[in-house]
Amino acid sequence: MTDRGSVHAWLSLGSNMAPENHIPRALRDLEVLFGELQVSPIYESEAVGLEGDNFHNLVVGIYTDLSPRALVVELRKLEARHGRRRTPDRFASRTLDIDLLTYGDQIVDDGPIQLPRDEIVKYAFVLLPLSDVAGDELHPHSGRTYSQLWEAFDQPDQYLWRVEDRVR
Numbered sequence: 001m002t003d004r005g006s007v008h009a010w011l012s013l014g015s016n017m018a019p020e021n022h023i024p025r026a027l028r029d030l031e032v033l034f035g036e037l038q039v040s041p042i043y044e045s046e047a048v049g050l051e052g053d054n055f056h057n058l059v060v061g062i063y064t065d066l067s068p069r070a071l072v073v074e075l076r077k078l079e080a081r082h083g084r085r086r087t088p089d090r091f092a093s094r095t096l097d098i099d100l101l102t103y104g105d106q107i108v109d110d111g112p113i114q115l116p117r118d119e120i121v122k123y124a125f126v127l128l129p130l131s132d133v134a135g136d137e138l139h140p141h142s143g144r145t146y147s148q149l150w151e152a153f154d155q156p157d158q159y160l161w162r163v164e165d166r167v168r
Helices: 019-034 068-081 124-134 146-152
Strands: 007-015 043-045 055-064 098-104 107-108 114-117 160-162
Touching: 007 019, 007 124, 019 068, 019 146, 043 124, 055 124, 068 098, 068 114, 098 114, 114 124, 124 146, 124 160
Parallel strands: none
Antiparallel strands: 007 055, 007 098, 043 055, 043 160, 107 114
16 A cells, blocks of 8 residues: 555544554554655643543654545554554553544544544644644634644643654
8 A cells, every 4th residue: 555545634643551662663554554654743741531641642644545434444453453452441541542633625424433533623632733744734624724723722721742753
């Protein structure tokens, strides 16, 4: 799958269990699957909604010809290869979490697949790295750029800080 696909998608990656190992390995795996990546800076934040170690989060841009559903299946396989165990507890520590944020400019409401993902406008750890790499792109629902959404983001209790770029 290393040929550049025709649809640009944004993914959110996060880890709070040995992120210094899982994130670089996940980036290499994604590069094998999808070719050249667009990679945001990595941000660290306190765990939101759970007790646990701090998370490292970033956003990655890929090109693909997979459908959104097929892409999510591939991402779940990648998470599993990194030791991710899905449990009924949605808010648990994890080795690797990969979410499909956008798929081109499509708006999808298909059961478990919601695009654009609502976490984009809810969480600083998604919106800030997305605005870093896709600041001029438009959010499919709001029609505002990700930079504009970040400038207007009003969640003062969501603290995050940039991690030194040491993943590649």
